Amino acid sequence: MPAGFFLTLAALALFPDPGRRLAFVLCGLAVEAMGLVVAVRGHMPKRGAGHE
Amino acid sequence: MNATAAMSEALTALTLALLLLAPMAIAGVALINTGLGRSRSAAQAMLGNLSLLAVAAIVFAFIGATFTGSLGAKEVVLHAAGKTWSILGLSPVLLHGLGAATPGAQLAVLFEFLAVAMLVLLPWGSGADRWRLAAGCASAAVLAAIVFPLAVHWIWAGGWLAALGANFSSGAGFLDAGGAATVHVVGGLSALAVVWIAGPRRGKFPKEGLSTAMPGHNAIYVLFGCLLALVGWLAWNLAGAIIWLHAPLASLPGTAINTLLTASGALAATFSVTRFRFGKPDASLCANGWLAGLVASSACAAFASPIGSLFVGGVAGIFTPLLVELLELALSIDDPTGAITVHGAAGLWGLIAAGFFAPQPGQLLAQLVGIAALLGFIFPLIYLLFAVLNRFVPFRVDPDGERMGMDLHEIGGGAYPEFVVHRDESYR
Numbered sequence: 001m002p003a004g005f006f007l008t009l010a011a012l013a014l015f016p017d018p019g020r021r022l023a024f025v026l027c028g029l030a031v032e033a034m035g036l037v038v039a040v041r042g043h044m045p046k047r048g049a050g051h052e
Numbered sequence: 053m054n055a056t057a058a059m060s061e062a063l064t065a066l067t068l069a070l071l072l073l074a075p076m077a078i079a080g081v082a083l084i085n086t087g088l089g090r091s092r093s094a095a096q097a098m099l100g101n102l103s104l105l106a107v108a109a110i111v112f113a114f115i116g117a118t119f120t121g122s123l124g125a126k127e128v129v130l131h132a133a134g135k136t137w138s139i140l141g142l143s144p145v146l147l148h149g150l151g152a153a154t155p156g157a158q159l160a161v162l163f164e165f166l167a168v169a170m171l172v173l174l175p176w177g178s179g180a181d182r183w184r185l186a187a188g189c190a191s192a193a194v195l196a197a198i199v200f201p202l203a204v205h206w207i208w209a210g211g212w213l214a215a216l217g218a219n220f221s222s223g224a225g226f227l228d229a230g231g232a233a234t235v236h237v238v239g240g241l242s243a244l245a246v247v248w249i250a251g252p253r254r255g256k257f258p259k260e261g262l263s264t265a266m267p268g269h270n271a272i273y274v275l276f277g278c279l280l281a282l283v284g285w286l287a288w289n290l291a292g293a294i295i296w297l298h299a300p301l302a303s304l305p306g307t308a309i310n311t312l313l314t315a316s317g318a319l320a321a322t323f324s325v326t327r328f329r330f331g332k333p334d335a336s337l338c339a340n341g342w343l344a345g346l347v348a349s350s351a352c353a354a355f356a357s358p359i360g361s362l363f364v365g366g367v368a369g370i371f372t373p374l375l376v377e378l379l380e381l382a383l384s385i386d387d388p389t390g391a392i393t394v395h396g397a398a399g400l401w402g403l404i405a406a407g408f409f410a411p412q413p414g415q416l417l418a419q420l421v422g423i424a425a426l427l428g429f430i431f432p433l434i435y436l437l438f439a440v441l442n443r444f445v446p447f448r449v450d451p452d453g454e455r456m457g458m459d460l461h462e463i464g465g466g467a468y469p470e471f472v473v474h475r476d477e478s479y480r
């Protein structure tokens with residue numbers, strides 16, 4: 001998820017063109033979304049284990 | 053966004069009056085947190101609401117307010133790509149100079165105090181029935197000292213997100229007049245971190261079959277909390293529009309109407325979705341939908357048209373029950389109050405909607421950059437801080453305590469001693 005954030009910052013700093021900047025910001029958000037999916041899967045408790 | 057513009061005495065008085073009504077929203081959320089938990093944890097939940105609020109206010113006064121930059125001109129800046137990036141504010145310690153500050157700056161600080169009080173209550177509801185009071189207070193201190201001041205400086209006090217408009221021609225910079233980002237998205241993400249670290253309630257996800265339904269113990273608390281929240285939210289959105297957007301008096305009735313319409317649209321949508329899915333409307337999910345509408349309005353009530361507000365609320369009201377169900381059934385996330393959806397997801401939706409409805413060109417880009425900062429930096433920071441905190445102050449109550457109920461285990465008495473019969477083992 002931080003990688004997506006830094007991609008967004010890089011888009012701001014590197015691209016003066018608004019269209020290209022928006023595209024790379026969306027890429028950054030997509031990377032963050034993938035990171036969130038991985039985090040969610042990593043935290044899914046095993047059924048019947050742990051706190052059950 | 054910042055609060056440095058001069059305000060007339062009448063506008064100052066009106067804003068102060070509005071801010072004195074804003075705690076109604078906090079009271080509403082406290083009632084919802086309590087009602088959606090179990091009866092054997094109700095007193096601990098309500099005491100927790102009060103305690104976390106108090107801890108947050110004290111820690112914010114001693115530490116957090118220093119780093120928001122709302123009272124001082126100093127800031128920590130980076131220079132990159134030919135621009136100045138303000139990343140941290142430096143105000144005088146212990147609110148020194150508050151009395152001499154402009155009325156606008158004083159009102160901004162008051163708004164921040166109320167915002168941090170609301171913020172810390174959001175994860176508290178998600179950790180219901182297993183999150184220890186001491187750990188809740190410690191997490192409130194961490195949020196008030198580190199996370200909230202960072203978000204406030206970036207968004208409200210002239211930080212790099214607020215300066216996106218000036219630096220990168222992105223609309224008016226990241227817009228969040230009612231605290232959709234600083235309060236609700238940060239609160240929703242904190243709730244997710246707490247739920248992950250503390251784990252689900254005992255017996256919530258059995259070895260086989262669907263997850264166990266653990267309905268809230270008092271639907272009246274929850275629904276009355278929604279009504280109280282409306283009063284507070286109206287005040288909150290109007291005060292935010294005046295302080296952060298310098299909205300003129302003439303625009304305030306429209307903002308209030310938009311707030312009501314967003315919540316109403318959300319309730320109508322959730323009512324319809326749950327009626328269609330379950331055959332009858334679900335009171336708890338309808339409350340979630342109403343609150344999701346209010347949260348979404350925090351971001352865009354000042355810009356959207358009345359029809360646009362209905363649309364924003366309608367979308368929030370449709371995805372709220374579906375996402376609550378998805379998180380519980382598909383992703384095994386045990387969130388008793390639905391704060392991750394209601395505050396986190398609805399807050400994000402409101403921020404995106406603000407990008408579409410705000411009149412400035414390029415506003416959507418600013419909103420997306422702000423969302424990327426919340427998800428990509430603030431959320432990992434919250435999780436890291438909470439994970440470290442969990443090492444020193446364990447979040448989860450021990451199994452005996454969970455079986456007994458948080459009331460008896462943590463505060464030695466139940467909320468309803470004359471009405472709830474505990475098993476003998478509860479008194480061990």
